[in-house]
Amino acid sequence: MAYHNIIFTLNGEAEAVVVPSHMTLLQMLREEMVMTGTKNGCAAGECGACTVLLNGEPVNSCLVLAVECDGQELVTVEGLAHDSQLDPLQQALVEAGGVQCGFCTPGVLISARALLDRNPHPTEADVRAALVGNLCRCTGYVRIVDGVLAAAERA
Amino acid sequence: METTEKTPDLIGQSVDRLDVHEKVTGAAVFTDDLQFGRKLLHARIKRSPHPHALIKSIDISRALALPGVKAIVTGEDFPEHIGLYLKDKHIFARERVRFVGEPVAGVAAITEELAEQAVELIDVEYQLLEPVFDPEFGASPEAPLIHPDLENYEVPNFIFPQAGTNIANHFKIRKGDTERTWERCAAIVERKFHIPHIQHVPIEPHVAIAKVEQTGKVTLWAASQSPFAQRNLIAKTLGISQSDMRVIAPLVGGGFGCKAGVTMEAMPVAIATKVPGYPVKLRLRRERRNSTLTSCARGWSSRSKSAVMPMVNCWPWKTQCIGTAARRPNTVSISPALVVTAVPARTTSPMSKQTACASTPTIRSAAPIAASACRNYTRRSTNAWMN
Numbered sequence: 001m002a003y004h005n006i007i008f009t010l011n012g013e014a015e016a017v018v019v020p021s022h023m024t025l026l027q028m029l030r031e032e033m034v035m036t037g038t039k040n041g042c043a044a045g046e047c048g049a050c051t052v053l054l055n056g057e058p059v060n061s062c063l064v065l066a067v068e069c070d071g072q073e074l075v076t077v078e079g080l081a082h083d084s085q086l087d088p089l090q091q092a093l094v095e096a097g098g099v100q101c102g103f104c105t106p107g108v109l110i111s112a113r114a115l116l117d118r119n120p121h122p123t124e125a126d127v128r129a130a131l132v133g134n135l136c137r138c139t140g141y142v143r144i145v146d147g148v149l150a151a152a153e154r155a
Numbered sequence: 156m157e158t159t160e161k162t163p164d165l166i167g168q169s170v171d172r173l174d175v176h177e178k179v180t181g182a183a184v185f186t187d188d189l190q191f192g193r194k195l196l197h198a199r200i201k202r203s204p205h206p207h208a209l210i211k212s213i214d215i216s217r218a219l220a221l222p223g224v225k226a227i228v229t230g231e232d233f234p235e236h237i238g239l240y241l242k243d244k245h246i247f248a249r250e251r252v253r254f255v256g257e258p259v260a261g262v263a264a265i266t267e268e269l270a271e272q273a274v275e276l277i278d279v280e281y282q283l284l285e286p287v288f289d290p291e292f293g294a295s296p297e298a299p300l301i302h303p304d305l306e307n308y309e310v311p312n313f314i315f316p317q318a319g320t321n322i323a324n325h326f327k328i329r330k331g332d333t334e335r336t337w338e339r340c341a342a343i344v345e346r347k348f349h350i351p352h353i354q355h356v357p358i359e360p361h362v363a364i365a366k367v368e369q370t371g372k373v374t375l376w377a378a379s380q381s382p383f384a385q386r387n388l389i390a391k392t393l394g395i396s397q398s399d400m401r402v403i404a405p406l407v408g409g410g411f412g413c414k415a416g417v418t419m420e421a422m423p424v425a426i427a428t429k430v431p432g433y434p435v436k437l438r439l440r441r442e443r444r445n446s447t448l449t450s451c452a453r454g455w456s457s458r459s460k461s462a463v464m465p466m467v468n469c470w471p472w473k474t475q476c477i478g479t480a481a482r483r484p485n486t487v488s489i490s491p492a493l494v495v496t497a498v499p500a501r502t503t504s505p506m507s508k509q510t511a512c513a514s515t516p517t518i519r520s521a522a523p524i525a526a527s528a529c530r531n532y533t534r535r536s537t538n539a540w541m542n
Contacts (some may be wrong), residue, residue, distance in 0.1 A: 038189035039408070041358045042441040044379040049358050061389020077181035094171055102178030103359045103408025109179065137358055137409045 006070035010035070011079030019066040025059075026050045028066035029076060037077040037106050041135075048134035051107035052076050058114040062131070077106035080113060089113055089151040096147030100138035106135045112148045122152055174406065183404050186378040187362045191434040193523050194227055195364075198423050198437040199270035200448065201260035201277045203252035206286035207301065210250055210279060213260060218276040226429040227277070229260045232426055236375055237392040240386060240415035241316060241323055242309040243302060246392065246421045252281070252299050256448060261426045261433050283347040290477045291456050293321045333471040340462035342469065342508065352479065353452035359408020361449050362438040366424040367431045379404040380415040388417045389424050418449040453478040 002021045007014065010033065019028055024092035026043070029052070041049035043062045050061040058094060063114045080087040086094070089112050099105050115122055115130035122130070127148045128141075136144060177183040184193055230249035236242040248257050260277050264270035287293040287301060298321055300512060302308070306318035314324045319457045363377035374397055379385060382402040390400045407414060407453050419437060427435040457476040 018461060022428055026404045030188075032272060035174075035181075039185070039359070041360065041408075044441060046441075047358050056183070077179075081180050082167060086176075087177065094175050099172065099175050101177050101359070102174070102183050103179050103185065103357070103436070104182050119534070135358060137411070139357060 004070070006067055008072050008074055009071045010053045010074045010078060010097060011074040017066070021065070021067060023066045023076075023108065025052070025054075025064040025069055028069075029061060032066075035076055035078055039103055039106055041103065041107075046109065046135070047104070049104050051110040053093040053114060053125055056114065056117060058111045058133075075110070075113075077109055087113070088154050089116065089148065092151035092154065093144065093147035094142045096150055098139060098147040104134055104136040104138075108136065108144055110146050112151070115118040115148070116152055118154065120152060120155055122149070124149060167185040175308075181276060183406055185358070185359060185408050186364070186376055186404075187438060188404065189376055191362065191364060191366075191436065194433055196263040196265060196430060196433045196435045197267040197270045197273045198261055198263050198435050199267070200419075200422060200437070201262070201274045201279065202259045202448070202492070203248065203255060203257040203281075205252055205277075205281055205283060206255050206288075207251050207299070208281035209284060210248060210252060210259065212278075212280045212283050214535070216259065216263065217278070218273040220287040221269065221271075221273050221276060223265040224262060224273045224431065224513070225265065226263045227260060227273065228426050232528070233393065235294055235392045235394070236308065237388055237421055238308075238415060239388065240311055240314050246425045247471060251284075258416040258422060258448065261422050261437075263426045263430055263433070287321065288478050289456075290454065293479075296320070302539050309467040320498050331471070333473055336471040337462060340464050343460065343462045346458070347461045348455070348457050350455040350457075352454040355409075355413035355452065357407075357409030357411060357413065360439045360441055361414065361419050362436070363420045363423050364434050364436040365427040367424075367427045369431050371395075373401070373427070375402045375420060377402060377404060377420045378407050378410070378414055380407060381417065381422060382408045384415075384418050385420050389421045392421065393425060393428060405486055412452070413450055416450065455479075466520070 003017055003018050004021065005016065007016045011014065015033070017028060017032055018137075021086055026040055029038050029042060037048035038052055039062060040062065041047035045063045047062045048060065051058050052061045054064065054069065055073050068150065079139065080090055087109070089109055093105070093109065098108075111131055112127070112132050115127065119126060124145060127145050129146065131141070131148070172178075174183060180242070185190055213229050215229065218224060219227055226474045228247060230247040232243050235248045236244060237246055238244050246258070246260060248259050254261065259279055260274075262270045262273040262277075264273055268444075286297050292298055293301075300319075301321050305316045305320070305323070308316065315326060316323050317325055317428060361378060363379075364375065365375045367373050373390075375385065375389070377385065381403065382404040384399050386397060386402045388398045389395070419439060423435045423437040427433070455476055455478040457474055459474040460474070461471050461472040497529060
């Protein structure tokens with residue numbers, strides 16, 4: 001089994017990790033870094049619970065190999081809040097009641113953050129399209145969409 | 156008066172969930188997020204590929220020889236039954252498998268990959284038996300018996316298994332006199348409905364970690380809706396004192412019923428009894444969870460006869476439901492390993508075994524008025540399905 005030294009930035013901080021070739025980004029985050037905010041739902045790219053930002057783009061971290069992140073920038077749900085202040089998206093989702101069991105929430109927040117970063121004034125259709133890869137079994141999605149739209153209005 | 160003034164008026168207020176800030180920041184701890192260090196063992200389950208078969212032999216020697224495999228268990232190790240209501244299961248099958256995916260053996264190894272390899276090296280020889288795929292057939296006298304000793308299982312006093320059949324529970328609810336009421340109805344609708352098994356599919360897969368201390372104390376961490384039921388049932392089945400067993404249920408990433416009762420949680424505990432001091436983790440992959448290692452919502456076949464009457468609020472209704480038992484995780488293949496016949500029941504005929512309700516309406520006008528919209532659906536069936 002081959003191992004690789006990789007360096008990357010995670011939520012703005014430089015990291016160096018040794019990873020086996022076959023380790024996924026999701027495994028590296030949860031098992032090597034013990035950053036468990038990113039969730040493992042299906043490990044097959046279907047549920048979106050493991051979504052992280054890779055150079056600003058939302059990706060399913062279960063489908064990305066850790067070695068592919070060498071030299072790249074990563075943002076996880078733990079990187080959204082700063083200085084004890086929630087990201088406006090986090091605050092809006094709380095207020096809209098868009099969180100129930102909370103297992104899909106990290107992935108939803110990351111997908112929505114990527115949307116607002118490239119399109120600060122999305123329509124409802126834009127929000128729904130951006131969240132199409134994030135499955136939620138509790139909320140019925142309406143309050144999640146409301147929360148993202150409210151965050152966009154506030155920004 | 157002062158206290159009254161201090162009481163907040165919550166009606167109409169939007170109140171944040173108590174755990175919502177942890178959940179939006181990634182700080183919330185679910186079962187799979189708990190850390191157990193490098194001594195953690197990973198469990199995998201060898202499962203039946205057949206819907207109904209006798210187990211002729213299980214050879215674990217090749218799997219045990221694999222370096223890194225710490226324990227392998229089979230049904231031989233755990234003779235007692237387990238189950239939430241009807242105690243009809245073994246943690247690992249003994250003598251017979253009754254659905255595709257039934258656990259036959261469990262492995263604990265130092266990595267998930269090794270546990271996976273060990274499962275492949277377990278050789279099980281089966282003698283195939285006739286399976287049952289349909290609940291109505293399963294409830295019929297022609298069906299092969301899935302549980303030949305059904306009547307010997309332990310049950311609470313509200314479950315009624317029928318000896319010599321596959322019927323796990325049969326109950327009737329009757330009120331009123333439907334038979335005399337049908338003729339006064341404007342239209343009668345009689346239909347048959349089928350509902351398949353339904354998977355709950357929480358986004359968080361099932362996961363449980365068990366540790367047995369050298370002192371015999373047992374801790375189970377599980378994504379669980381029923382920590383108390385799990386402690387009671389697992390402890391009893393494994394011969395552990397309840398005061399020696401603790402179940403910890405962190406946040407649950409959706410359950411919708413499939414993490415209630417006891418299913419896969421018993422397996423890591425059973426395996427952990429063979430490797431004291433090591434935490435043993437069983438985490439179901441999505442495709443496993445979506446097959447048969449846990450429970451699913453029961454499928455149903457039901458027949459229903461109902462009617463409309465002018466000027467009344469109630470009308471006669473009778474229905475017969477035959478459902479596959481949900482708590483048995485038998486899905487597509489052997490659905491009616493057990494069959495529930497639920498019957499909101501009809502009149503008073505003591506002959507009818509599966510009969511159904513009638514709420515006797517207060518009839519204000521017996522004059523049948525035109526119900527042409529319904530008439531198309533009227534089937535004055537002559538078959539005696541309620542009798």
